[in-house]
């Protein structure tokens with residue numbers, strides 16, 4: 529088997545778009561999903577290897593690592609995309625919320641990167657780790673406090689793993705702001721959200737797909753962050 533690319537949380541939206549694009553380009557793709565959706569069957573029909581994984585607990589992370597390692601002894605890349613965009617107002621138990629945010633966004637990527645570090649370095653050429661972080665890693669978020677803190681932790685993991693795994697493995701972040709709306713976002717929210725960036729647009733998943741391919745094909749980028757935010761930081 530050609531060394532696969534692993535994408536976590538690929539049953540919808542950005543992860544699904546990235547997995548589809550990699551399959552179209554002929555890569556071997558391994559995806560994880562938490563909820564079994566028709567999209568997972570479609571990815572499997574296209575040749576992807578699909579694994580169930582829930583990263584909210586240490587047991588779930590342990591199981592996922594065992595399953596991922598059982599698929600292949602070597603990996604071309606890992607894209608840590610799985611994410612739970614949780615708000616404090618929706619969760620009474622803040623202790624559990626904070627632990628879940630850190631498990632999904634920081635502990636899982638940390639444990640998986642350490643467990644697969646040898647698998648990544650077995651490549652003839654470069655291998656890659658891509659962390660899907662978030663614009664709020666640098667700003668915080670008053671409504672997604674634990675989420676933002678966990679994405680900041682993931683961003684710091686990019687710097688540490690870039691140092692630890694060089695020169696064979698490149699490690700970078702993609703930090704989106706608003707790339708896609710969610711079902712249920714009303715017109716008032718959409719109008720307000722669009723105004724947050726200079727470019728006042730919501731580009732869709734393809735913007736993340738292009739950034740992913742740019743990093744995978746780079747020979748001189750590591751420890752960096754691709755900010756996909758329409759100039760929001762200058763507004």
Ligand SMILES: NC(=O)C1=CN([C@@H]2O[C@H](COP(=O)(O)OP(=O)(O)OC[C@H]3O[C@@H](n4cnc5c(N)ncnc54)[C@H](OP(=O)(O)O)[C@@H]3O)[C@@H](O)[C@H]2O)C=CC1
Pocket residue numbers: 536537538539540541542543561562563564581582583584608609610611612613632660661662663703704705706707708709
């Ligand atoms: N979309 C955007 O505009 C932005 C996205 N980002 C980041 O980009 C990445 C992709 O965004 P987007 O596609 O919107 O993400 P989604 O909100 O669609 O989440 C991606 C996947 O993560 C999975 N997931 C959630 N919780 C868990 C868990 N406990 N264990 C395992 N998997 C889990 C879900 O799986 P399932 O559906 O199978 O349950 C989901 O399909 C994320 O890391 C996100 O934080 C950052 C800023 C903006």
Ligand SMILES: Nc1nc2c(c(=O)[nH]1)N=C([C@H](O)[C@@H](O)CO)CN2
Pocket residue numbers: 610611612613662663704705706707708709710721
């Ligand atoms: N896991 C997710 N993380 C984030 C999402 C999402 O839909 N799923 N969406 C956003 C917003 O687009 C935000 O950037 C708008 O300002 C952030 N993170």
